[in-house]
Amino acid sequence: MAPLLDVTDLHVSFKTDRGVARALNGVSVSMQPGETLAVVGESGSGKSVTALAIMGLLSKKTATVTATRMRFGGRDLTALSAEEQRQMRGRDVAMIFQDPMTSLNPVLTVGRQLSEIGELHLGMSRRDARHLAIETLEMVGIPSPASRMSDYPHQFSGGMRQRVMIAMAIACKPRLLIADEPTTALDVTIQAQILDLLAALQAEIGMAIMLVTHDLGVVARIADRVQVMYAGRVVETGPAEAVFEAPGMPYTEALLRSVPRVDVVNEVPLHPIKGSPPDVMRLAKGCSFAPRCELVQVGCQADVPPLAKCGPDHRAACILATDRRDEA
Ligand SMILES: Nc1ncnc2c1ncn2[C@@H]1O[C@H](COP(=O)(O)OP(=O)(O)O)[C@@H](O)[C@H]1O
Ligand SMILES: [Mg+2]
Numbered sequence: 669m670a671p672l673l674d675v676t677d678l679h680v681s682f683k684t685d686r687g688v689a690r691a692l693n694g695v696s697v698s699m700q701p702g703e704t705l706a707v708v709g710e711s712g713s714g715k716s717v718t719a720l721a722i723m724g725l726l727s728k729k730t731a732t733v734t735a736t737r738m739r740f741g742g743r744d745l746t747a748l749s750a751e752e753q754r755q756m757r758g759r760d761v762a763m764i765f766q767d768p769m770t771s772l773n774p775v776l777t778v779g780r781q782l783s784e785i786g787e788l789h790l791g792m793s794r795r796d797a798r799h800l801a802i803e804t805l806e807m808v809g810i811p812s813p814a815s816r817m818s819d820y821p822h823q824f825s826g827g828m829r830q831r832v833m834i835a836m837a838i839a840c841k842p843r844l845l846i847a848d849e850p851t852t853a854l855d856v857t858i859q860a861q862i863l864d865l866l867a868a869l870q871a872e873i874g875m876a877i878m879l880v881t882h883d884l885g886v887v888a889r890i891a892d893r894v895q896v897m898y899a900g901r902v903v904e905t906g907p908a909e910a911v912f913e914a915p916g917m918p919y920t921e922a923l924l925r926s927v928p929r930v931d932v933v934n935e936v937p938l939h940p941i942k943g944s945p946p947d948v949m950r951l952a953k954g955c956s957f958a959p960r961c962e963l964v965q966v967g968c969q970a971d972v973p974p975l976a977k978c979g980p981d982h983r984a985a986c987i988l989a990t991d992r993r994d995e996a
Contacts, residue, residue, distance in 0.1 A: 669700055669701070670742065671698045671699060671700055671739075672699050672700060672701045672740065672741060672843060672844060672876050673697060673698065673699040673722070673739070673740050673844060673876070673878075674698050674737060674738075674739040674740075675695070675696060675697045675698070675722065675735060675737065675738050675739075676696045676735060676736045676737040676738075677694050677695075677696060677735055677736040677737070678692050678694070678695040678696070678697075678718070678721060678733070678734075678735040678738065679692055679693060679694060679695075679732075679733070679734045679735070680692040680714075680717050680721050680726065680731055680732065680733050680900075681731070681732050682730050682731055682732075683730055683732075684730075684949075686949055687949050688949070689948045689949055690900060690948050690949075690951055691714050691717045691900050691948055692714050692717055692718060692721065692900045692901075693899070693900040693901050693951070694901060695714065695718055695897070695900070695901065695902055696902065697718065697722075697878075697895065697902075699844070699876050699878065700876070701843065701874070701876055702870070702874050702875070702876055703876050703877075703892045703893065704870065704876070704877045704878075704879060704890055704891050704892045704893075705876070705877070705878050705879070705891065705892070705893045705894070705895060706879045706880075706881060706886070706887040706890075706891035706893070706894045706895070706908065707719075707878060707879070707880045707881075707895050707897060708881060708882060708884065708887060708894060708895070708896050708897070708923065709882070709896055709897035709898055709923075710882065710898075710923070710941075710945055711882065711945075712945055712948070713897040713898050713899060713900065713945065714897050714899070714900040714901075715848070715880045715882075715897055716848055716880065717900075718880075718897070719763065719846045719848050719878065719880055721733050721735075722738070722740075722745070722761070722846065722878075723757060723761060723763050723846065724745065724748070724753040724756075724757070725757075725763075740756070740760065740761065740844070741760065741843060743756075755789070758785065758788070758789040758840060759789050759790075759840045759842065760840075760842055760843050760844065761842055761843070761844045761845075761846065762836075762837035762838065762840070762842040762844075762845050762846070763837065763845070763846040763847070763848065764830075764833050764834055764837045764845065764846070764847045764848070764850050765833070765848050765849075765850070766848060766849040766850065766852045766853050767853065768821070768829040768830050768832065768833040769821065769829075771833050771836060771837075772821040772829070772832065772833060772836070773821075774820065774821055774822060775820070776820070777817065777818050777819060777820055778805075778816060778817060778819055778820070778821060778824070778832050779798070779801055779802075779816075779817025779818055779819075781836060782800075782801035782804060782805065782817075782832075782835060782836060782839060783797040783798050783800075783801045784797070785797070785800075785801075785836060785839045785840060786798075786800040786801065786839065789840050790840060798817070800839060801817065801835075801839070802814050802817065804835045804838065804839045805817070805832070805835050807835070807838070807869065807872070808831040808832070808834050808835045808838070808865060808869070809831055809861075809865060810828060810831055810832065810835070826853065826854055826858070827854055827858035827861065827862065830850065830851075830854065830858075830862055831862070831865065834850075834862075834865065834866070834869070838869055838873060838875070841873045841875070842873075842875055843875055843876065844875060844876045844877075844878065845866075845870075845875050845876070845877050845878070846877075846878045846880070847866065847877060847878070847879050847880065848880040849880055849881055849882070850862060850866070850879075851863060851881075851883075851886065852881075852882075852883070859886070863886060863889055863890055866879075866890070867890050877890075879891065882927070883927065884912075884923065884924060884927050885927075887908060888908065888912060891908040892907065892908060893905065893906065893907055893908060894906065894907075894908045894911045894912075896911070896917065896919065896920050896923065898919050898945065898956055898957055899945060899946050899948065899951060899956035899957075900948060900951075901956065901972070901985065902975065902985070903917050903919055903920070903957065903975075903984065903985045903986070904916055904917040904919070904920045904975075904982075904983070904984040904985065905975065905982070905983055905984075906978075906979060906981055906982030906983065906984075907980075907981055907982065910979050910980075910981075910982045911982065912924065914978075914979065915984070916976075916978035916979070916982065916983070916984025916986060916989040917957075917984040917985060917986045917989065918957065918961050918962065918963050918986065918988070919941075919957045919960075919961070920984070922939075922941045922960075922962075923941065925938065925939040925941075926938060926939055926940050926941050941960060942960060943959065943960040946959070952969065953969060953970070953971070953972075954968055954969035954970050954971055954972060954973075955968045955969070955972060955973055955985070955986070955987075956972075963988060965987060965988065967987055968987060972985070973985045973986055973987050973989075976989045977989075
């Protein structure tokens with residue numbers, strides 16, 4: 669099947685007062701229609717920048733974006749005008765954030781904001797757009813949706829506000845929903861409800877979901893595939909089960925040992941990863957994880973290891989990836 673999203677060798681750098689921050693250094697992402705891809709990695713690894721670059725939301729003033737290929741649904745994203753990009757963002761690709769107030773306007777009622785989507789993106793009459801707005805609020809599980817239309821965002825609880833933001837994102841039934849840490853600010857029960865909601869909406873609309881998270885419990889719960897990022901590179905990619913069962917990259921293994929998971933009883937005590945991620949202003953040669961890696965080898969600091977096959981559809985950027993598979 670032709671991929672829905674096909675990004676190859678994406679580089680993003682930012683000019684800052686301190687110098688050039690190399691946020692992404694050759695990231696490739698491919699997604700099939702309807703699939704759920706989890707993008708994981710410590711803070712600063714480039715997850716949000718990847719999402720924003722795909723959405724075309726990075727400011728041209730500070731960010732330099734290049735890629736050998738950036739296609740969505742067969743269209744070349746790099747060739748779109750600003751207007752075409754805006755259209756695509758409302759209709760085909762939508763994004764939700766950790767903080768709902770990033771996408772909600774505090775001075776407009778929820779009903780007005782939702783109705784505008786139908787009017788602007790789908791060319792609906794005011795009446796039809798209002799109907800769509802109520803229907804969408806119902807889809808995301810807002811009780812008595814018609815009566816909540818005249819409420820402002822601050823009149824909703826945290827979890828309900830997150831649902832309103834999801835309603836804004838899915839009103840046009842996008843083919844791809846990018847969710848950047850959508851549940852991080854919520855308490856555990858509400859987190860689970862929001863994830864179940866995303867999964868249910870996905871089944872209903874058939875959209876693909878790119879879920880950016882640092883919570884591996886979330887990943888195990890809903891992802892088909894996982895992509896692990898470190899220092900602006902993809903260091904492992906594969907089916908969620910394979911990555912969890914037999915990580916090919918010591919970083920992934922360390923990440924799995926460092927975070928609690930809601931889906932399994934942790935048999936071993938949590939084990940934080942020693943050291944901190946590298947400064948993207950000063951990336952050294954070779955594997956960026958080498959200075960923190962317990963299995964570091966002589967060759968690790970020579971070149972950046974390519975993504976090597978370590979299982980069906982499973983690749984890891986580690987010189988040990990194939991050896992360790994042979995051992996297993
Ligand atoms: N607008 C910006 N200007 C300068 N540096 C940035 C900017 N946005 C992100 N970065 C840097 O890019 C790197 C990746 O950031 P980000 O994608 O936000 O990480 P995360 O994986 O936590 O989402 C970080 O080192 C961050 O400091
Ligand atoms: Mg982020």
